Amino acid sequence: MLGIVLNLPPFLAHYFATTAPLTIASQALLVVGWVPIFGVLIWGFIEIWVDHKQGQYNSHIEWVLLNVSVPTGAINTPKGMENFFNNIAGSKSAITWKEAKLWGKFQAYFSFEIVGSEGDVKFYIRTPVKYRDLVEAALYAQYPEAQLVEVEDYVDKVHDHYPNDHTAVFGSEMKLAKPSYYPIRTYVSFEHMGEKDMRFKDPLHNIIEVLGKMRKDEHFWIQIIIMQPDEQEWAKEGEKYLDKLMGKEEKHKESMIGKAMSGAAWLPNQILAQSVGLDLLGTGGHGDEKKDDFRMFRMTPTERLVSDAIAEKISKIGWQTKIRVLYSASHKQYRKPLIAAMLKGMFHPFAHLNMNKFSMHDHATPKDDYFWLEWEIYHRMHNLVHRYKTRQLGSGATPYYLNSEELASLFHFPAADARTPILANSGARRGEAPLELPFAAEGADDLHDWQGQNKAKIATEYEATTPAPLVVPTPHSSVSARTVVASTPVVDGFMPQPGRPAPLPPGLSLAVEPITDDDDAPANLPVL
Numbered sequence: 059m060l061g062i063v064l065n066l067p068p069f070l071a072h073y074f075a076t077t078a079p080l081t082i083a084s085q086a087l088l089v090v091g092w093v094p095i096f097g098v099l100i101w102g103f104i105e106i107w108v109d110h111k112q113g114q115y116n117s118h119i120e121w122v123l124l125n126v127s128v129p130t131g132a133i134n135t136p137k138g139m140e141n142f143f144n145n146i147a148g149s150k151s152a153i154t155w156k157e158a159k160l161w162g163k164f165q166a167y168f169s170f171e172i173v174g175s176e177g178d179v180k181f182y183i184r185t186p187v188k189y190r191d192l193v194e195a196a197l198y199a200q201y202p203e204a205q206l207v208e209v210e211d212y213v214d215k216v217h218d219h220y221p222n223d224h225t226a227v228f229g230s231e232m233k234l235a236k237p238s239y240y241p242i243r244t245y246v247s248f249e250h251m252g253e254k255d256m257r258f259k260d261p262l263h264n265i266i267e268v269l270g271k272m273r274k275d276e277h278f279w280i281q282i283i284i285m286q287p288d289e290q291e292w293a294k295e296g297e298k299y300l301d302k303l304m305g306k307e308e309k310h311k312e313s314m315i316g317k318a319m320s321g322a323a324w325l326p327n328q329i330l331a332q333s334v335g336l337d338l339l340g341t342g343g344h345g346d347e348k349k350d351d352f353r354m355f356r357m358t359p360t361e362r363l364v365s366d367a368i369a370e371k372i373s374k375i376g377w378q379t380k381i382r383v384l385y386s387a388s389h390k391q392y393r394k395p396l397i398a399a400m401l402k403g404m405f406h407p408f409a410h411l412n413m414n415k416f417s418m419h420d421h422a423t424p425k426d427d428y429f430w431l432e433w434e435i436y437h438r439m440h441n442l443v444h445r446y447k448t449r450q451l452g453s454g455a456t457p458y459y460l461n462s463e464e465l466a467s468l469f470h471f472p473a474a475d476a477r478t479p480i481l482a483n484s485g486a487r488r489g490e491a492p493l494e495l496p497f498a499a500e501g502a503d504d505l506h507d508w509q510g511q512n513k514a515k516i517a518t519e520y521e522a523t524t525p526a527p528l529v530v531p532t533p534h535s536s537v538s539a540r541t542v543v544a545s546t547p548v549v550d551g552f553m554p555q556p557g558r559p560a561p562l563p564p565g566l567s568l569a570v571e572p573i574t575d576d577d578d579a580p581a582n583l584p585v586l
Contacts, residue, residue, distance in 0.1 A: 111162025120187040136245040138200035139466035145196035150286040167285035174269025220439040230418035231455040232381040238459035239296030240414035241371040261407035275388040284377040292459040293372040374461040419455035
């Protein structure tokens with residue numbers, strides 16, 4: 059019967075008719091079953107090789123950590139940081155298949171960090187050395203008053219292994235509640251229409267205040283790691299969702315094998331569809347459904363709001379993103395319940411209930427709520443600290459995509475008219491060096507003797523250049539003279555003496571003219 063329906067050759071029809079189904083399945087597994095198994099093994103070996111080569115490639119990258127400070131009174135807006143992220147997107151390179159699979163090359167990634175240590179809040183940017191000039195140029199273009207200073211890494215303030223007798227840690231990795239093409243609330247939504255000049259209610263102030271509440275031996279760090287993806291596939295997913303929301307038909311491209319299989323199985327599929335209503339190929343045995351051309355006109359206000367927001371997000375450059383939060387404190391200062399509430403609350407202003415919001419990744423969060431979680435709490439602590447210190451993008455929670463506007467909402471410099479006193483900033487602007495200033499010689503110090511280490515040498519040179527003794531007339535006698543040693547050049551042949559009245563110029567004497575209580579000047583005082 060099966061051979062008649064499928065139009066099989068006689069020997070195959072006899073084989074299927076006389077062989078048990080279990081025997082057919084076992085023999086088919088022996089003949090072709092090794093193909094998918096072999097394919098999975100090959101894929102696994104390739105992934106292991108690529109991961110190994112990427113580790114080698116990453117170990118050869120030279121990094122630099124820059125401390126960013128903006129003077130009080132400087133004009134800072136999140137729009138400037140949005141332009142900054144668009145500018146550093148130029149770090150994306152065209153990686154070939156050979157570079158990716160054989161050498162393990164991947165796109166450059168950067169880390170933007172807001173660090174609160176014992177109440178001191180600072181901003182850092184970690185970048186590969188080869189892109190340092192790109193980062194500095196992009197930042198100075200938007201914030202000319204900013205200061206970028208290369209500093210040592212601060213992550214050594216936290217212990218590596220847990221448990222220990224000194225500190226405990228808590229934190230998590232943030233994830234998105236919905237797919238990446240759903241946007242979060244950005245800085246555009248925080249302009250208050252009820253105040254004069256649409257004053258900006260910066261959501262970052264809440265984060266800075268939380269970091270500034272840290273006590274002695276307490277550290278609260280936020281890390282935002284971004285990488286340019288090879289392709290903007292996440293934006294294409296957003297386009298598919300919009301097409302579905304608006305009732306547009308999605309076109310599928312069928313392969314040659316699929317077309318051949320569909321042609322061979324068309325007749326059996328139609329028989330099953332007409333007899334029992336079973337459509338194996340999904341071709342619609344009872345006819346294609348009518349396309350809804352007016353779906354977009356029946357959208358609800360919420361659907362229209364969401365569609366406009368998604369269209370706005372996918373229109374801008376997206377970055378593969380990982381947000382990691384780490385809290386460390388001594389056992390005496392450890393405040394896990396309060397920090398957990400702060401961690402949740404600091405990201406709530408960016409949530410949009412109809413679109414997207416941040417939440418903590420369960421497997422990256424050290425918890426002891428149940429006894430089976432207590433077994434791995436120290437393992438999670440170690441992983442959290444290790445991933446933060448090494449700035450890992452792939453380990454932990456799955457990375458998601460944020461565009462430049464969303465990143466600028468999460469990392470920017472507070473505006474001058476709403477600066478919190480906790481934020482550590484530069485008190486003055488830095489001036490540019492003169493263009494004609496010569497460069498130092500090769501190997502010379504950048505700042506010559508700025509710590510005063512050559513004071514003895516300078517004193518010796520100073521004594522060698524001390525002028526010879528000079529003869530200065532006394533105020534009351536033009537005959538007698540005193541010999542003094544001048545430590546500074548003498549002007550017009552006279553100089554003052556410590557603890558004595560100031561001498562008069564040569565040729566002028568008050569002995570012939572008595573000093574009276576009158577306000578009039580002496581008669582013999584020369585007129586200039």
